[in-house]
Amino acid sequence: MGPLVRIATAGSVDDGKSTLIGRLLFDSKSILTDQLAAVERTSAERNEETPNLALLTDGLRAEREQGITIDVAYRYFATPRRKFIIADTPGHLQYTRNMVTGASTADLALILVDARKGVLEQSRRHAFISSLLGLTHLVVCVNKMDLVDWSRERFEEIREEFRRFAMKLEIPDLTFIPMSALNGDNVVNRSAEMPWYEGTSLLQHLERVHVASDQNLIDVRLPVQYVIRADQDFRGYSGSMSGGVLKTGDEVAVLPAGFTSRVTAIWGPGGSAVAEAFPPQAVTVELADHVDVGRGDLICRPGNRPHTGQDIDAMVCWLTEQSALSPGARYAVQHTSRLVRGSVRELDYRLDINTLHRDESASSLSLNEIGRIRLRTQSPLLFDPYRRNRDTGCFVLIDEATNNTVAAGMIIGPRVTHANVAWHATAVTREQRATRGLTLWLTGLSGSGKSTVAVELERRLVASGRPAYVLDGDNLRHGLNADLGFDPADRAENVRRVGAVARLFADAGNIAIVSSISPYAADRDQVRAAHEEAGISFVEIFVDTPLAVCEARDPKGLYAKARAGAIRDLTGVDAPYEAPARPELVLRHSAGDPAALAASVLAYLDE
Numbered sequence: 196m197g198p199l200v201r202i203a204t205a206g207s208v209d210d211g212k213s214t215l216i217g218r219l220l221f222d223s224k225s226i227l228t229d230q231l232a233a234v235e236r237t238s239a240e241r242n243e244e245t246p247n248l249a250l251l252t253d254g255l256r257a258e259r260e261q262g263i264t265i266d267v268a269y270r271y272f273a274t275p276r277r278k279f280i281i282a283d284t285p286g287h288l289q290y291t292r293n294m295v296t297g298a299s300t301a302d303l304a305l306i307l308v309d310a311r312k313g314v315l316e317q318s319r320r321h322a323f324i325s326s327l328l329g330l331t332h333l334v335v336c337v338n339k340m341d342l343v344d345w346s347r348e349r350f351e352e353i354r355e356e357f358r359r360f361a362m363k364l365e366i367p368d369l370t371f372i373p374m375s376a377l378n379g380d381n382v383v384n385r386s387a388e389m390p391w392y393e394g395t396s397l398l399q400h401l402e403r404v405h406v407a408s409d410q411n412l413i414d415v416r417l418p419v420q421y422v423i424r425a426d427q428d429f430r431g432y433s434g435s436m437s438g439g440v441l442k443t444g445d446e447v448a449v450l451p452a453g454f455t456s457r458v459t460a461i462w463g464p465g466g467s468a469v470a471e472a473f474p475p476q477a478v479t480v481e482l483a484d485h486v487d488v489g490r491g492d493l494i495c496r497p498g499n500r501p502h503t504g505q506d507i508d509a510m511v512c513w514l515t516e517q518s519a520l521s522p523g524a525r526y527a528v529q530h531t532s533r534l535v536r537g538s539v540r541e542l543d544y545r546l547d548i549n550t551l552h553r554d555e556s557a558s559s560l561s562l563n564e565i566g567r568i569r570l571r572t573q574s575p576l577l578f579d580p581y582r583r584n585r586d587t588g589c590f591v592l593i594d595e596a597t598n599n600t601v602a603a604g605m606i607i608g609p610r611v612t613h614a615n616v617a618w619h620a621t622a623v624t625r626e627q628r629a630t631r632g633l634t635l636w637l638t639g640l641s642g643s644g645k646s647t648v649a650v651e652l653e654r655r656l657v658a659s660g661r662p663a664y665v666l667d668g669d670n671l672r673h674g675l676n677a678d679l680g681f682d683p684a685d686r687a688e689n690v691r692r693v694g695a696v697a698r699l700f701a702d703a704g705n706i707a708i709v710s711s712i713s714p715y716a717a718d719r720d721q722v723r724a725a726h727e728e729a730g731i732s733f734v735e736i737f738v739d740t741p742l743a744v745c746e747a748r749d750p751k752g753l754y755a756k757a758r759a760g761a762i763r764d765l766t767g768v769d770a771p772y773e774a775p776a777r778p779e780l781v782l783r784h785s786a787g788d789p790a791a792l793a794a795s796v797l798a799y800l801d802e
């Protein structure tokens with residue numbers, strides 16, 4: 196049998212979630228006969244024609260994690276190909292908490308959308324939380340297709356709307372399935388009602404989706420939970436593998452102490468010796484040297500260590516009604532097998548899940564709200580970013596007075612700005628420098644003409660005796676930003692760095708001419724804010740060339756590659772571009788050749 200697939204579900208009230216789960220269980224013949232008999236009996240008592248499959252999941256309530264009651268029902272089912280665990284997270288408005296806890300261990304999320312209602316605020320929240328939790332596979336079940344006459348147009352409309360929002364998120368695998376859970380269309384069996392739909396049924400999709408490679412098998416991480424001392428000679432270190440593949444004979448490092456040793460034996464869950472261990476196995480390992488290892492230590496490979504630190508940037512979801520998160524508050528921090536003290540030093544922003552707007556003026560987070568914080572722990576944690584490792588990258592905050600879990604956290608990374616690093620002012624003021632600098636920021640699609648205009652601008656400015664320098668996104672990606680890709684987080688970091696460099700150039704008296712797609716408005720706004728803070732002018736120039744024109748130019752062949760499926764996340768094709776709302780200047784491709792466009796920028800500057 197294939198791997199165990201963990202499924203989270205989310206939908207608004209009445210979207211048909213329980214019915215869908217019931218249908219999956221029923222049609223895949225997984226329901227135990229006595230349960231089915233009970234359902235039929237209850238349905239008969241209620242005078243319902245067909246068995247009400249929602250009754251199968253109702254009443255199955257589980258409590259996990261200390262202190263929070265989670266209304267998540269877990270159901271197990273299997274087909275000859277795979278085993279599944281499905282978590283039914285309730286859809287009422289205050290569901291974020293349940294979803295965070297129910298979905299955090301899931302491989303895949305099902306999001307239900309009622310075909311009549313379309314994409315609701317809730318649907319967007321579900322998608323956002325799924326991406327926040329790092330779920331790579333998302334299936335949007337467009338349910339109740341029978342109530343819209345199996346309309347292909349309606350399905351496609353919903354798909355497009357959902358896609359538009361999802362483009363701003365990190366969801367590598369997004370699938371849409373039109374269905375009627377009530378009637379069983381496209382749940383287990385392909386529907387005869389929607390011949391236009393060429394995809395698989397939901398169950399077929401669940402049986403085939405490739406989840407195995409989602410595990411991090413690269414970074415060996417074994418947080419030690421217990422030390423077993425059977426007799427004088429035997430010391431075993433037990434814990435659950437959180438990443439990587441560990442083999443007997445491997446060199447390992449034990450953190451935080453940092454000494455190295457070798458694995459001499461590994462025992463698997465049943466107590467028998469195994470040659471290798473991988474997540475999520477619970478194992479016990481023995482090392483060649485009798486070293487001092489304790490609960491909360493971490494075993495890894497010497498050349499591949501997690502971050503060690505006390506200042507951590509994280510996204511948190513606040514889970515309690517009893518209190519609110521506010522900067523300065525102290526908590527117990529549970530991270531892997533360690534419990535340490537910590538405090539929230541800063542709330543960077545609160546996120547509006549619907550618009551993805553960051554409210555930097557927010558001073559607290561209440562139930563179900565999500566924000567970015569800086570956490571400081573009293574002793575160092577051994578951690579990875581959540582997107583790299585879901586175990587070593589997550590933590591919960593516990594209120595020490597009540598012992599309640601109050602927040603779930605996903606680590607972004609170590610805090611880069613250090614409290615011990617101060618800003619050194621120079622003795623030269625900006626006025627004393629020969630020239631006053633500023634930043635010209637050209638944003639637009641690939642092939643829109645940013646670089647061509649930037650080069651022309653630089654030529655003209657230098658020719659007229661003004662120091663100018665082009666900072667091209669493409670070029671900086673060869674050096675400073677060589678470690679970054681094109682997902683939203685990497686683009687944000689790319690734009691942040693380019694912005695920081697431009698600010699330094701401008702501060703030194705240069706005209707920094709930036710040519711960068713910089714597709715996200717929020718990232719550009721942050722660069723603008725950083726300039727304003729330093730008293731440096733920031734001129735946002737939108738190179739407004741329509742996608743069709745850029746695609747026809749296609750100077751690097753990127754659009755052709757993207758259309759052929761050879762590359763992903765190309766801005767404008769399968770990644771978003773958020774046009775500036777209030778740029779200082781707009782350069783329309785129809786307004787002339789690159790020289791004419793550059794001239795209009797100079798005219799603006801001279802004004």
Ligand SMILES: Nc1ncnc2c1ncn2[C@@H]1O[C@H](COP(=O)(O)OS(=O)(=O)O)[C@@H](OP(=O)(O)O)[C@H]1O
Pocket residue numbers: 640641642646668669672681685686687689690710711712713714751753762763764765766
């Ligand atoms: N997937 C994808 N999406 C967008 N762009 C891609 C991609 N893959 C490679 N390239 C090439 O990288 C250049 C964009 O780099 P930027 O630093 O300007 O991009 S961004 O601001 O971080 O979005 C961009 O340069 P320009 O064509 O000059 O815009 C491309 O040549």
Ligand SMILES: Nc1ncnc2c1ncn2[C@@H]1O[C@H](COP(=O)(O)OP(=O)(O)O)[C@@H](O)[C@H]1O
Pocket residue numbers: 639640641642643644645646647648710748750784787788789792
């Ligand atoms: N205003 C314009 N009119 C016609 N062609 C242009 C114009 N601006 C740029 N081009 C052409 O379009 C192509 C793409 O321009 P480029 O500057 O490389 O775009 P970007 O840096 O935005 O990716 C180049 O071949 C360039 O000659």
